[in-house]
Amino acid sequence: MLGRRWGTAFAAFGILAVLFTTAEPGAATVRSIDPPNGQFTIDVHSVHGNGCPPGTAKVVRAGDRTAFTVTYSNYTAQNGGGIAISQRRAACTIAVDVGVPHGFTFGITRTTFRGFADLAEGATGRLDTQYWFVGMDVTGKIRRDFTGELQDNWQATDEVPLPEVMWMPCRPGGVPLNIESSLTVNAGRINPGTTSLMTMDATDSEVTTIYNIAWREC
Structure with a gap:
């Protein structure tokens, strides 16, 4: 037994x-695969926000299809010294139409944001970003805090493990991608009369933000 x-x-x-x-x-x-052959297009559908007035934001895909960039030329938040409340936070939302080769999809695996900060002692700055495919949950949420005294270029990078990547739904014609970001500056109590600012455009490069992508079959 x-x-x-x-x-x-x-x-x-x-x-x-x-x-x-x-x-x-x-x-x-x-698992990701090498970028597929076929047409890969990224076209700006709409742009709105005080951080990206008309004609100041540009989206370009990399030639090797491993990334796309968003460049801003008038994205600034500032506070202190009598600055208007409306200028203390700058924000931008970009809706992008994406076209991918038939039978494939992509997801964002790494994001890099760059800019310049001039924060007086006691002042603070904050970067908030997120992105999502239309009809899906918001993902790619990133927050970075900066504290003065600071006068330098800044960079914020976020990695997304492959199992956690949000893939674009496999649908004919693709699915629009929304990219949302904001900069907020607080003058603080030490030097409230001194103007502090943050920009989303680095002084040493034209590339402001980079979205690295991975590919897979549907």
Whole structure:
């Protein structure tokens, strides 16, 4: 009897082992591929916000199809010294129409934001960003805080592990991508009369933000 019980137990264990062995690769099948051949287009559908007045934001895809960039030329938040309340926060929302080769989709794996900060002692600045495909949950939420005294270029980079990447839904014609960002400056109490500012355009480069992407088949 004991031998039969052990035999049954080992048999059950063997079945479970097979199941787990079979299921494990399936649970981690998220793999990226080389950028596919075919047409990959990114066109700005709409832009609005005081951080990106008409004609000041540009979206360009990389030639190797591994990234696209957004460049701003008039994205500034400032506070202190009698600055109007409306200028203390700058924001921008860009809706992008994306066209991808048939049978493929992409997701954002890394984001890099760059700019310049001139914050007086006690002043603070904050970067908030997020992006999402229309009809899906907001993802790519990033927040970075900066504290004065600071007068230098700044950079904020966020990595997304491949299993956590939000992939564009596989639908004919693709799905629009929304990109939202904001800069907020607080003058603080130490030097409230001194103007502090943050920009989303670095002084040493024309490229402001970079979105690195990965590809996979639908």
